[in-house]
Amino acid sequence: MRTAFIQQLIKEAETNDKIFLIVGDLGYHVVEPFRDKFPKRFLNAGIAEQNMIGVAAGLAKEGYNVYIYSIANFPTLRCLEEIRNDVTYYNGSVKIVAVGAGFAYGSLGMSHHATEEIGIMRTLPNMVVASPSDPGEAQAVASFTANYPGSMYIRLGKAGEKQVFPDNQEKLQLGHLHCLRESDSKNILLATGSILFDSVNQINELSIDTAIYSVPFIKPLQTEQLLKLAEKHPNMVVIEEHQKSCGLGCAIIEQISDLYATGRLKNYPKIHRLAINDEYVHIAGSEEYLRKFTHLTLSKDLFC
Amino acid sequence: MNSSDFAKQIREMSVKMVYRANASHIGGAMSMADILAVLYTDVMKYNPQKPNWEGRDRFLLSKGHACVSYYATLALAGFFPAEELDSYGQNGSKFLCHISHLVPGVEISAGSLGHGLPYGTGIALAGQIREQDYHTFVLLGDGEMDEGSNWEALMFASHHHLNRLCAIIDYNKIQSLGNTNEVMNLEPLVDKLKAFNCHVLNIDGHNHEEILNAFRKFEVQTDKPTVIIANTVKGKGVSYMENNLAWHYKSPNEEQYETAIKEIEK
Numbered sequence: 001m002r003t004a005f006i007q008q009l010i011k012e013a014e015t016n017d018k019i020f021l022i023v024g025d026l027g028y029h030v031v032e033p034f035r036d037k038f039p040k041r042f043l044n045a046g047i048a049e050q051n052m053i054g055v056a057a058g059l060a061k062e063g064y065n066v067y068i069y070s071i072a073n074f075p076t077l078r079c080l081e082e083i084r085n086d087v088t089y090y091n092g093s094v095k096i097v098a099v100g101a102g103f104a105y106g107s108l109g110m111s112h113h114a115t116e117e118i119g120i121m122r123t124l125p126n127m128v129v130a131s132p133s134d135p136g137e138a139q140a141v142a143s144f145t146a147n148y149p150g151s152m153y154i155r156l157g158k159a160g161e162k163q164v165f166p167d168n169q170e171k172l173q174l175g176h177l178h179c180l181r182e183s184d185s186k187n188i189l190l191a192t193g194s195i196l197f198d199s200v201n202q203i204n205e206l207s208i209d210t211a212i213y214s215v216p217f218i219k220p221l222q223t224e225q226l227l228k229l230a231e232k233h234p235n236m237v238v239i240e241e242h243q244k245s246c247g248l249g250c251a252i253i254e255q256i257s258d259l260y261a262t263g264r265l266k267n268y269p270k271i272h273r274l275a276i277n278d279e280y281v282h283i284a285g286s287e288e289y290l291r292k293f294t295h296l297t298l299s300k301d302l303f304c
Numbered sequence: 305m306n307s308s309d310f311a312k313q314i315r316e317m318s319v320k321m322v323y324r325a326n327a328s329h330i331g332g333a334m335s336m337a338d339i340l341a342v343l344y345t346d347v348m349k350y351n352p353q354k355p356n357w358e359g360r361d362r363f364l365l366s367k368g369h370a371c372v373s374y375y376a377t378l379a380l381a382g383f384f385p386a387e388e389l390d391s392y393g394q395n396g397s398k399f400l401c402h403i404s405h406l407v408p409g410v411e412i413s414a415g416s417l418g419h420g421l422p423y424g425t426g427i428a429l430a431g432q433i434r435e436q437d438y439h440t441f442v443l444l445g446d447g448e449m450d451e452g453s454n455w456e457a458l459m460f461a462s463h464h465h466l467n468r469l470c471a472i473i474d475y476n477k478i479q480s481l482g483n484t485n486e487v488m489n490l491e492p493l494v495d496k497l498k499a500f501n502c503h504v505l506n507i508d509g510h511n512h513e514e515i516l517n518a519f520r521k522f523e524v525q526t527d528k529p530t531v532i533i534a535n536t537v538k539g540k541g542v543s544y545m546e547n548n549l550a551w552h553y554k555s556p557n558e559e560q561y562e563t564a565i566k567e568i569e570k
């Protein structure tokens with residue numbers, strides 16, 4: 001997923017001289033093609049994330065569209081105040097690209113698990129939060145970001161994620177939920193990130209009739225589309241590799257609640273949330289292992 | 305207007321603003337007044353009619369709490385009418401008690417410390433890459449040098465030879481709860497900054513000739529970022545405020561206000 005993103009970024013940078021990539025001394029074997037092609041628009045800021053965000057903010061103020069690439073917690077939690085005060089306050093054109101979503105770096109331990117940052121990033125005004133589910137979506141998100149003039153957080157997996165959608169050239173609209181499978185049943189599965197792949201396999205194994213949507217943008221979410229989906233599919237299952245608090249499930253519930261409170265949605269749907277249950281993981285394990293360990297697995301009883 | 309008269313007016317306007325709004329931070333605003341006066345009369349390129357003119361020198365106030373003297377500077381430099389400062393700190397005013405970028409001439413908002421220098425480093429880097437000749441000035445508080453982000457930025461700036469970046473430390477030696485050498489000793493500051501590979505100038509931050517001379521030395525520097533340590537007096541210009549921690553917080557009453565104005569006008 002990370003390679004797909006960087007490759008697309010290289011394509012965009014060929015015709016867009018505003019694109020600037022900064023890495024926090026990470027990205028071995030991923031970012032070098034960009035560095036070699038655009039040495040004047042590439043920088044290794046070292047292991048100093050607070051300064052890295054400040055430098056990015058300054059470059060953005062001078063007209064660049066600045067991408068920051070690092071492992072999930074470092075360019076987010078480590079320098080949260082810099083992001084808030086120096087980037088999103090101005091809606092500056094800084095794109096924080098974080099690899100290692102969820103348990104992607106499972107065995108490296110909690111310091112490398114990105115399991116809270118969706119909630120933290122989406123609370124910041126002006127911040128768009130993207131979380132593609134497969135390499136094709138990562139590419140489409142990269143393409144979107146190249147011409148988006150404001151602040152964004154982009155949550156990527158690692159390497160080797162499988163392609164889920166057949167057409168990886170599809171363009172994504174901001175906030176649009178991306179349909180993988182239609183269904184006339186009451187069920188809908190909403191997933192974000194590479195856990196979508198596992199979820200589709202589980203749906204197929206359990207022979208569940210359900211609509212399946214990827215959520216490549218957690219913020220904003222297109223309200224009108226969500227309203228239609230909630231009316232058509234009143235049994236909603238939301239899965240994400242993130243704490244239950246403040247993640248995708250919460251974002252969906254917030255919107256559904258507002259739609260119901262204002263009378264636009266007549267019947268409140270059932271919303272099942274599969275997320276990490278307010279805990280840290282203290283053991284080693286692959287991403288697949290840790291997903292099971294934290295019960296991020298679909299079961300038949302969640303569906304009608 | 306020469307820089308001495310400019311500085312006098314900055315001080316008068318600053319005391320007035322703080323008095324009217326019953327606001328804090330007059331001590332640190334007074335200590336940096338001479339630096340601002342020299343910058344805006346004899347050093348910086350700017351156009352008050354076009355605050356975002358591409359060729360302008362960039363000035364970032366990192367010690368955003370001391371903004372009254374910078375607002376006064378911008379008014380005196382012609383960025384907006386001085387009467388607008390009457391709304392400072394009042395409901396609905398754009399003149400926040402920590403510097404706001406929505407005021408014409410202000411590059412960035414600040415308030416949380418340790419942000420201005422990394423931000424300014426990015427601005428200076430953009431200029432270096434595009435071979436533009438503007439200078440970037442960042443004015444920092446001394447207490448603010450406790451923040452690790454500043455040292456990250458200095459390492460970065462010297463690594464990238466950002467010779468058009470000038471940090472000025474308003475070294476009045478008093479921070480929020482005490483003297484800097486008691487809270488978190490910065491000394492030996494000159495040696496530390498030199499060890500970070502900066503071009504360091506240690507001056508009297510109230511002597512206009514020395515201040516100007518330091519900026520002239522910065523302008524011809526070709527390899528390193530410059531740090532000017534401006535040794536100053538907190539509350540400079542008003543006897544009862546000078547070197548007194550209380551004036552980090554206090555606002556003058558009517559009598560104190562009148563005394564202050566008289567002393568500044570002398």
